[in-house]
Amino acid sequence: MQLFRYIDALGNRSWALSNENDILQLVDFDFDSWLAGSIGRVDEAINGLAATAVRKLTTLPAQLLAPIISQEIWAAGVTYERSREARQEEAQDGGDIYARVYRAERPEIFFKAPARYVVGYGDSVGIRKDATWNVPEPELGIVLNPALETVGFVIGNDMSSRDIEGENPLYLPQAKIYSSACAIGPGILLSSSADYPQATIQLEIVRNDVSLFVGETHTNRIRRPLAELMGYLGRSSSFPAGLIFLSGTGIIPPGEFTLIEGDVVTITIEGIGVLTNIVKVV
Numbered sequence: 001m002q003l004f005r006y007i008d009a010l011g012n013r014s015w016a017l018s019n020e021n022d023i024l025q026l027v028d029f030d031f032d033s034w035l036a037g038s039i040g041r042v043d044e045a046i047n048g049l050a051a052t053a054v055r056k057l058t059t060l061p062a063q064l065l066a067p068i069i070s071q072e073i074w075a076a077g078v079t080y081e082r083s084r085e086a087r088q089e090e091a092q093d094g095g096d097i098y099a100r101v102y103r104a105e106r107p108e109i110f111f112k113a114p115a116r117y118v119v120g121y122g123d124s125v126g127i128r129k130d131a132t133w134n135v136p137e138p139e140l141g142i143v144l145n146p147a148l149e150t151v152g153f154v155i156g157n158d159m160s161s162r163d164i165e166g167e168n169p170l171y172l173p174q175a176k177i178y179s180s181a182c183a184i185g186p187g188i189l190l191s192s193s194a195d196y197p198q199a200t201i202q203l204e205i206v207r208n209d210v211s212l213f214v215g216e217t218h219t220n221r222i223r224r225p226l227a228e229l230m231g232y233l234g235r236s237s238s239f240p241a242g243l244i245f246l247s248g249t250g251i252i253p254p255g256e257f258t259l260i261e262g263d264v265v266t267i268t269i270e271g272i273g274v275l276t277n278i279v280k281v282v
């Protein structure tokens, strides 16, 4: 079952639940309250969603929104060998910190975006106007309730300015956190699994109808178990609205590649969906 957020023909924001047979519009659905109410009973909360449906939709509405309300986006870094390697290449000082964090007991975890910086399927994702080297980072997102229990999985794009981070790692917040720096969508695959789904992740970048880059990885290449990341995420922190947690990237385009305005970025995660966004300068 997947949960989508959308704008209907009258401009109203609504939620829909899709399963193999039906697409159901949910009535008066409050995602924040539902997440809070799922603590200790995630399967029951998921199975109870269909009971709040008002009517069947013939198709999923075209205008999808990111399936979040007030959730923050947090992320892990350097969880794949490929990410460690690419960051050491971009770092102006050799990037020993990336080699060390890849091996270290404590993972890299960082704040990625407030909800207002997040775009959904079909919307424009941002590259900074003061950056010269920008890439998408396709990542498996885990949707968590305030008790850090998994309620589902979603596709995420952790947009990144490699020149800014490469100049000095202390610039990471500027390389990562800015308007439209994160895409989440199209919908949430509802699941209470405490492990990553075993799935391929693919990235394609198209410019002027020409495919410029295609890459693929698999969630089995994530170096750290989800429980380990959750153990660190929850230390001395609280997430009253729940959150989306991005598990790191394992696909990075070659060094000479940078996104430009108008590029189309498509991320596919097996069993979860396809997230497409057009790039704009912000």
Ligand code: DO4
Residues within 6 Å of the ligand: 075, 076, 077, 078, 079, 080, 083, 087, 108, 137, 158, 172, 247, 248, 249
């Ligand atoms: O260390 C910087 C960020 C790493 C990251 O975003 C990733 O590995 O996905």
Ligand code: MG
Residues within 6 Å of the ligand: 075, 076, 077, 137, 139, 158, 248, 249
């Ligand atoms: Mg990332």
